[in-house]
Structure formats: C-alpha cells, structure tokens
Amino acid sequence: xxxxxxxxxxxxxxxxxxxxxxxxxxxxxxxxxxxxxxxxxxxxxxxxxxxxxxxxxxxxxxxxxxxxxxxxxxxxxxxxxxxxxxxxxxxxxxxxxxxxxxxxxxxxxxxxxxxxxxxxxxxxxxxxxxxxxxxxxxxxxxxxxxxxxxxxxxxxxxxxxxxxxxxxxxxxxxxxxxxxxxxxxxxxxxxxxxxxxxxxxxxxxxxxxxxxxxxxxxxxxxxxxxxxxxxxxxxxxxxxxxxxxxxxxxxxxxxxxxxxxxxxxx
Amino acid sequence: xxxxxxxxxxxxxxxxxxxxxxxxxxxxxxxxxxxxxxxxxxxxxxxxxxxxxxxxxxxxxxxxxxxxxxxxxxxxxxxxxxxxxxxxxxxxxxxxxxxxxxxxxxxxxxxxxxxxxxxxxxxxxxxxxxxxxxxxxxxxxxxxxxxxxxxxxxxxxxxxxxxxxxxxxxxxxxxxxxxxxxxxxxxxxxxxxxxxxxxxxxxxxxxxxxxxxxxxxxxxxxxxxxxxxxxxxxxxxxxxxxxxxxxxxxxxxxxxxxxxxxxxxxxxxxxxxxxxxxxxxxxxxxxxxxxxxxxxxxxxxxxxxxxxxxxxxxxxxxxxxxxxxxxxxxxxxxxxxxxxxxxxxxxxxxxxxxxxxxxxxxxxxxxxxxxxxxxxxxxxxxxxxxxxxxxxxxxxxxxxxxxxxxxxxxxxxxxxxxxxxxxxxxxxxxxxxxxxxxxx
Numbered sequence: 001x002x003x004x005x006x007x008x009x010x011x012x013x014x015x016x017x018x019x020x021x022x023x024x025x026x027x028x029x030x031x032x033x034x035x036x037x038x039x040x041x042x043x044x045x046x047x048x049x050x051x052x053x054x055x056x057x058x059x060x061x062x063x064x065x066x067x068x069x070x071x072x073x074x075x076x077x078x079x080x081x082x083x084x085x086x087x088x089x090x091x092x093x094x095x096x097x098x099x100x101x102x103x104x105x106x107x108x109x110x111x112x113x114x115x116x117x118x119x120x121x122x123x124x125x126x127x128x129x130x131x132x133x134x135x136x137x138x139x140x141x142x143x144x145x146x147x148x149x150x151x152x153x154x155x156x157x158x159x160x161x162x163x164x165x166x167x168x169x170x171x172x173x174x175x176x177x178x179x180x181x182x183x184x185x186x187x188x189x190x191x192x193x194x195x196x197x198x199x200x201x202x203x204x205x206x207x208x209x210x211x212x213x214x215x216x217x218x219x220x221x222x223x224x225x226x227x228x229x230x231x232x233x234x235x236x237x238x239x240x241x242x243x244x245x246x247x248x249x250x251x252x253x254x255x256x257x258x259x260x261x262x263x264x265x266x
Numbered sequence: 267x268x269x270x271x272x273x274x275x276x277x278x279x280x281x282x283x284x285x286x287x288x289x290x291x292x293x294x295x296x297x298x299x300x301x302x303x304x305x306x307x308x309x310x311x312x313x314x315x316x317x318x319x320x321x322x323x324x325x326x327x328x329x330x331x332x333x334x335x336x337x338x339x340x341x342x343x344x345x346x347x348x349x350x351x352x353x354x355x356x357x358x359x360x361x362x363x364x365x366x367x368x369x370x371x372x373x374x375x376x377x378x379x380x381x382x383x384x385x386x387x388x389x390x391x392x393x394x395x396x397x398x399x400x401x402x403x404x405x406x407x408x409x410x411x412x413x414x415x416x417x418x419x420x421x422x423x424x425x426x427x428x429x430x431x432x433x434x435x436x437x438x439x440x441x442x443x444x445x446x447x448x449x450x451x452x453x454x455x456x457x458x459x460x461x462x463x464x465x466x467x468x469x470x471x472x473x474x475x476x477x478x479x480x481x482x483x484x485x486x487x488x489x490x491x492x493x494x495x496x497x498x499x500x501x502x503x504x505x506x507x508x509x510x511x512x513x514x515x516x517x518x519x520x521x522x523x524x525x526x527x528x529x530x531x532x533x534x535x536x537x538x539x540x541x542x543x544x545x546x547x548x549x550x551x552x553x554x555x556x557x558x559x560x561x562x563x564x565x566x567x568x569x570x571x572x573x574x575x576x577x578x579x580x581x582x583x584x585x586x587x588x589x590x591x592x593x594x595x596x597x598x599x600x601x602x603x604x605x606x607x608x609x610x611x612x613x614x615x616x617x618x619x620x621x622x623x624x625x626x627x628x629x630x631x632x633x634x635x636x637x638x639x640x641x642x643x644x645x646x647x648x649x650x651x652x653x654x655x656x657x658x659x660x661x662x663x664x665x666x667x668x669x670x671x672x673x674x675x676x677x678x679x680x681x682x683x684x685x686x687x688x689x690x691x692x693x694x695x696x697x698x699x700x701x702x703x704x705x706x
Contacts, residue, residue: 016515037523044521045318062523063498131269142269149270157273157341158281162320164328165336165532166347166525167282169272174346174493174524251320 001054002063003085010082011063012036013055015047024115025052025091026262027079027106029099031121032187033147033176035062038096041163041251042258051262054091056082058099060183068186072098072194076105080113092116092206092265094258096247097219098191101126104227107208108200116207116265118258121216121244123223124197128188136185143184144176153215153243162251172245201230208234209261211254213242235261275342275458276559283337297549298330316514317533327536331545335552339478339488342457342555343470346493347528349536350486350548354453354473355381356541357487361449361469363539364531365505366417368394373411373418375402375432376668377425379473380657382451383665386420401668402430403595408437412444417502419446423462424454424603427612427653427677428586428670431595431602438466445500453477453644454608458562465602468495469527476644477609480554480561484547489531493524506530561646561682566606568685572678575689576613581626581696583614586670609680610643612653614672615699623674627652630676630699636683636691648681648688 001014012027013036019025026046028039036043036055043055058075060066069075079102083091092115095103100122107114135143148169156168176184208231212221221238228234237257242250273281284295303322305311313319322328332350340348351357362372362385374386376399386397400407402421412419419441421432432450441448447468452460456477462470472478474486497506497519506526509515513533518526536542554561573587584592588599588607599607615626631639637650641657651657653671666672680688 013520016509016517035523037521037525040522040525041318041320044316045313048316048318063520145272146270149272155285157278159285160283160330160334161337161347163347164320164322164330164333165340165349165528167337167340167345170340170344171346171493171524173344177494178496178524255319 001086003082005078005081005085008059008065010059010065010085011057012082012086013039013043013053015044015053017047017052019052019086019088021087023050023052024265025054025083025088027083027091027093028053028055029079029093029095029102030056030058030061031097031099032191033061033179033184035175037062038247042247042255045255046258046262052088054082054086054088060180060186066180066183068183070186070190072101072105072190073109073196075102075190076109079106080110083113089113090115092118092262094118094120095122096120097122097244098126098187101191101194101197104197104200104204107206108203111203111205114206116209116261117204118209118211118261119224119227120211120246120254121213121219122210122227123219124227126191126194126219128192133185133188133192136188139181144173147176147184148172150218151244153213153241153249154217155215155241156243156249161248163248168245168248171248197227198230201227204231207261207265209257210234210236211246211257212236212238213244213246213249214238214240215242216244218244278338278341279558280556282341283334295331295334295549295552297545299545300329301325325545326540326542327532329545329548332543332548335543335548335555336488338552338555339472340490343490344461344463344492345490346524348488348490349528349531350474350488350543352487352541352543353485354451354471354475354487355385357471357489358382358385358451360531360535360539360541361471361489362390362395362418364527364535365447365503366395367505369415370395371413371416372397372420373408373416374399375421375425375430376400376665377402377428377430377670378422379426379451380653380660383658384660388660399668402432405433405436405440408440412440412446416444416446418449420449420451422451422454423460424588424608424610426454427610427658427675429454429588429593429595429607429611430670431588431598433598434462434465434467434602438468441468442466445502447495454610455603456558456562458558459566459605459608460603463492463494468492474551475642477562477565478555478558479551480557480644480646481550482642482645482647484550486543486547486551491527495527497526510534564682565609565680568682568688569606569609569611569680571685572680572688572692573611575692579693579696581616581700583616583674585611585613587611610677612675612677615674615676615696623672624654626699627674627676630695633695633698634691635694636687637678643677643679645679646682648683649679651677653677
C-alpha cells in the first residue's frame with residue numbers, strides 16, 4: 001500500500017490484501033536500517049489469517065520516501081499518521097529492536113489506538129556504542145559489518161538458515177547496501193538518545209509481549225528486564241538459541257509467540 | 267566492544283550452512299534422501315505452501331542437504347542466497363527464465379563455454395529470446411549492443427577457451443547505467459580466486475561439476491544472487507515487481523526485497539522447470555568445497571609450471587594464460603585475479619613447416635598418458651581436449667575465430683598430480699606430434 005503520510009510517499013506491505021475495516025489490524029515496525037521485508041514470514045502469516053497487516057517502511061527506508069525521522073517519538077507519531085492514511089483506527093503494534101521502542105511509544109502516546117504491543121529483540125536503554133555510531137555517521141562499511149555480525153547469534157554464520165538456501169549475513173548486508181547515506185546513523189542515534197522508555201512503559205495499558213533471543217548480543221535479554229517490569233502484566237518469551245534477528249533466526253518460534261499474543265486481541 | 271569479525275573463507279568452506287544434525291549429532295552433512303516432508307498438521311501444511319513458514323515441502327523445491335550447499339556457496343560468494351541446480355547449464359537457464367520472457371534480449375560475451383553458446387545462440391532463440399555476442403574486452407561493443415528489450419549482460423569471469431578476463435567493474439557499470447544486471451559464469455575462478463560481487467556483478471553461477479566438486483563424479487550447478495540489484499528501481503523486470511498470478515499474485519520484490527530473484531527462481535523456476543539438484547549430488551559437491559581453499563592454490567601453482575614449460579617449447583605457438591605478459595588481458599588479470607588465473611588454459615600446437623595443426627593436435631592428445639582426453643575441466647585429474655572438434659564443434663568458423671579458437675588449439679585443465687609428471691607427459695606428447703607432423 002502506498003499513501004501520502006505527512007506529505008511524503010509512504011509504503012506498507014499488506015500481504016496483497018486490501019485493508020478490511022471489519023478485520024483487526026497488526027502494524028509491523030522494522031529495526032534500524034531495515035525495512036518491511038524483515039517481517040516476510042510473520043506478516044504474511046497474519047495477512048492470510050484474518051488480520052489486516054501494515055508492515056511499514058519507515059521514512060527513508062525501503063520504499064518510503066525520506067528523510068528518516070530523528071527520534072523515536074516522531075516515528076511513533078508517524079505510525080499513527082500511517083494508520084490514518086490506511087483508514088485504520090486501532091491496531092496492535094509489533095516492533096523489532098528500534099521498531100520495538102516505537103511500538104512502546106505508540107502505546108504510551110496513543111493508548112486509545114493501540115490494542116497491544118509485541119516487543120521483539122528489545123533493550124532499554126538501547127545504548128549504541130561510540131564506535132558503531134561513528135562508523136554509521138561516516139557511512140563506513142564497518143557500521144554495516146557491526147549491524148550484521150552483532151545482529152545475529154554468534155553461531156549463525158556457521159549454521160543452517162531455517163529458510164532454505166539463504167545466507168543471513170549476506171541478506172542483511174545487501175539490505176543495508178541499499179540505504180541512503182545517513183539513514184543508519186539517524187536510526188542508531190534515535191535508539192541511543194531515547195530516554196523515555198520507563199515513563200512510557202508505565203503508561204502502557206494494553207497487553208504487552210516481549211520476545212527475546214537467548215543469544216542476542218545486540219539487545220541481551222537481561223537488558224529488557226527493567227522495561228518488562230515497568231509494564232503492567234507484560235509477558236516475556238525467551239527463544240533459544242536465537243540472536244537479535246529473531247524473525248529470520250527463529251521464524252517459527254517467533255511466529256508462535258506472536259500468534260499466542262495476538263489471539264486474545266481480536 | 268571490539269570490532270566484530272567475519273569467519274574466514276576456509277572456515278566457511280567447512281562449516282557454513284550446517285549445524286550438527288539435531289536428531290543424531292551427525293557432524294557430517296546428512297544426505298536427506300527423501301522426496302517429501304511430513305507436515306505437522308493441515309495448518310502447518312497450508313502455511314508452508316503459502317510461504318508463511320520456513321521449511322521444506324518437496325525436494326524439487328528444496329531439500330535439507332541441498333540447502334547446506336546453497337547456503338555455503340552464498341556464504342563463500344557473499345550473496346543473499348543461492349539455488350543449486352541439476353547442472354551449470356540449468357543454472358544459466360534458470361537465471362534467464364526468471365528474468366525474461368519471449369521478446370527479450372541478452373548481450374553476452376562471445377568467449378563462452380560451447381554449451382552456453384548453444385543455449386543462447388540457438389536454443390533460446392526458439393523461445394523468442396535473442397542474444398548479441400560481443401568481444402568481451404570491447405567495452406563499446408557491450409554498450410552499443412544494448413537494446414530497449416535487453417534484460418541481461420552475461421560473460422564468463424575467464425572466457426572459454428582463451429581466458430579472456432571479463433572486466434567486471436567496467437561491464438557492470440555499463441549494465442547498471444542501462445538499468446540491467448550483470449550475470450557471470452564464475453566456474454573457472456571459483457570464489458577462492460575471485461569474488462565477482464565485490465567487483466560489481468549482480469548474479470553469478472557455477473558449474474559445480476568442476477572445481478567446486480573437484481572429483482569429477484557429480485554434475486551440478488549453483489546460481490547465487492548478490493541481492494544488490496534493485497529490480498524495482500530498474501523498472502524493467504515485471505517478473506519480479508508485478509503481481510504474479512502463478513503464485514497468489516505475489517509481487518516478489520515487494521514480498522522479499524533483496525531475495526526477490528531467488529524467491530521467484532525457486533518458487534517458479536524449480537517448481538515448473540524442475541532442474542533441481544539431487545541430495546546425493548549436493549553431498550558430493552560439499553565434500554569438494556570443504557577442500558577448495560587447499561586445492562585451488564595447488565591447481566594454480568602447477569598450472570604456472572606447465573605454462574612456463576609450454577611457453578618455451580619449440581612445438582608450441584601461442585599460450586593463452588593471462589599471467590603471461592603477452593596475453594591481451596594481462597594487466598586486467600593482475601588487477602582482478604591477484605591469487606592467480608586458474609588452472610584451465612589453452613595453447614596452439616605449432617607443428618613443423620607445412621604441417622596440419624589439426625593433425626598435430628590429434629597426435630598430441632592421443633599420445634598423452636597422464637592427461638585424460640575428455641570433455642570436462644576442473645577435475646583433480648589433469649584433462650585435455652581439442653575444442654574445435656568437441657566442446658565448440660557446433661560453432662561456425664567465424665564464431666570460432668571470434669572466440670579465439672584455432673584448429674590446433676588444445677585446452678588443458680591442470681590437476682593435482684606431480685607437476686613434473688605433467689610436464690614430462692606433455693613433452694612426450696609434443697615430440698610425438700612433431701614427428702607425426704613432419705613432412706619427412
């Protein structure tokens with residue numbers, strides 16, 4: 001689906017279905033430097049199982065026009081504008097990494113419009129190392145290497161991919177290679193600067209599900225504990241032996257966690 | 267936190283794509299000799315068919331053993347993924363069939379393996395796909411041959427049989443300027459000698475039958491996608507960017523972005539054309555890949571010794587090896603092939619005054635004892651063939667000349683035997699050829 005959001009072309013994958021007002025909607029939000037296709041299996045599943053899906057390309061990512069937005073709060077407001085453009089009043093929001101912070105902000109800032117949140121591969125605070133930020137700012141390929149290697153469990157390059165014939169490192173690098181310069185740095189800076197997590201967590205009133213990878217070195221599970229404790233009734237699922245890229249490293253387990261979370265929301 | 271590091275080539279060659287089997291602990295890659303896979307329930311089955319879950323359905327589409335080979339090759343080449351096929355020819359066909367329809371056009375190097383020349387020059391014409399062949403080092407020819415209906419530029423990293431070095435950075439720039447991808451056949455170089463994606467190629471394939479396997483016991487191919495070509499931006503590939511009624515109106519690029527080519531190639535090409543790789547074949551090729559980084563340096567080292575010997579022999583005319591200063595692509599080879607120019611090359615038997623080079627070539631080949639006369643390259647055993655009467659016999663004289671093949675051209679594939687034994691075998695053969703060709 002293409003729409004104008006804040007005067008710019010925006011894209012969201014809908015699993016080849018038109019938005020049906022009678023169906024509940026799930027919004028999927030990707031992480032830093034990535035795009036809607038990171039949710040390929042999971043978004044497609046829900047699109048063919050009774051939900052509207054809006055797997056967004058955030059501004060400056062994938063098919064959505066730039067520039068990228070500077071700040072998690074601005075991204076959350078953009079998500080609401082995307083829902084407006086799609087004619088969606090309420091939605092459950094799933095986010096990965098940076099997208100998880102956006103989902104959290106969506107629930108805190110717009111509680112009447114968010115029916116549930118699923119935070120995948122999340123940490124708070126989501127601090128980014130100086131070396132990573134500096135490399136991204138310089139548009140140095142080292143930043144892509146850090147995102148790729150730290151973004152997967154250590155065993156990934158020497159193990160099989162659940163999707164036959166695919167090479168996870170290569171896929172991440174190819175995705176990042178399509179980014180306009182400065183986008184990754186903008187995203188990482190937004191994660192690094194985000195400071196309202198615990199306050200926003202306290203405002204969440206909808207069901208919240210954490211999905212964490214046991215071997216995640218980018219956002220280690222222990223770094224999500226404080227955030228989970230701050231959200232009333234939050235549930236957490238630890239997926240072993242996944243790293244940060246749960247949707248590709250453990251697609252079925254991630255999907256099962258989302259199915260269980262989404263079921264009562266409808 | 268220190269900078270992260272990728273596993274090295276040698277480690278990937280041994281491990282990428284495979285974890286010890288969870289059911290048995292098998293360290294070696296198991297041969298999943300099965301056609302099909304039991305579904306957990308009807309819902310699981312439907313999800314697999316509709317690509318909502320990862321997994322295997324039927325071994326024509328994917329197989330766990332074959333998937334290890336595919337992932338390993340993608341890792342070694344730096345691609346997003348790959349698809350193993352029944353042969354290298356099947357890999358080339360899969361690429362073409364995925365990217366274009368009748369009415370499309372290809373610009374290809376004239377210096378190709380004879381089988382590829384047949385496919386492009388004759389067979390695909392029957393299906394409405396036309397090819398213009400160009401001298402690979404003539405960059406203007408590449409540029410001028412592109413038409414509005416062109417969908418692919420194609421060449422071999424080292425052309426067959428004259429070892430023309432494809433200027434991948436320059437040809438890929440021409441392709442990209444026209445919104446087109448560059449496909450290369452990387453069979454002669456393997457990922458150990460060259461990484462075509464780092465030079466600008468978008469897609470590559472191998473005849474895995476050759477150096478990847480190395481043992482000469484299995485026919486196979488593999489096509490790898492860099493994931494770097496932006497099909498949507500190009501606007502020339504509705505096969506990947508428009509809804510496809512043959513698969514639930516899927517728009518492959520929208521669905522999967524960097525994986526669009528491989529997704530359609532697997533879900534349409536393997537499904538409908540069916541030129542898949544057998545699991546036993548994948549296992550056999552994997553055994554070869556595990557030692558690729560050990561074998562290729564030895565292949566190159568022995569080739570250099572043989573080339574030096576032939577270049578100094580009175581019965582030998584031209585020796586076409588890009589490491590030699592008299593090869594027209596010597597400078598380019600130094601730039602693109604720092605580890606060496608492979609182990610397949612050709613030379614011309616000069617014979618004596620008034621002799622017939624074709625007859626001299628035949629006598630030479632028939633007198634060899636260590637080299638095997640057969641139609642293959644890239645084996646651990648040294649091989650020899652006479653292209654004008656075998657691999658390229660369907661080509662016209664004009665096309666032969668354009669491909670740099672003469673009546674006395676002999677192609678060698680240098681194996682892993684003692685290099686001195688190879689030199690002595692060739693020396694004996696050349697003496698016999700000289701005597702046989704002598705007017706007296």
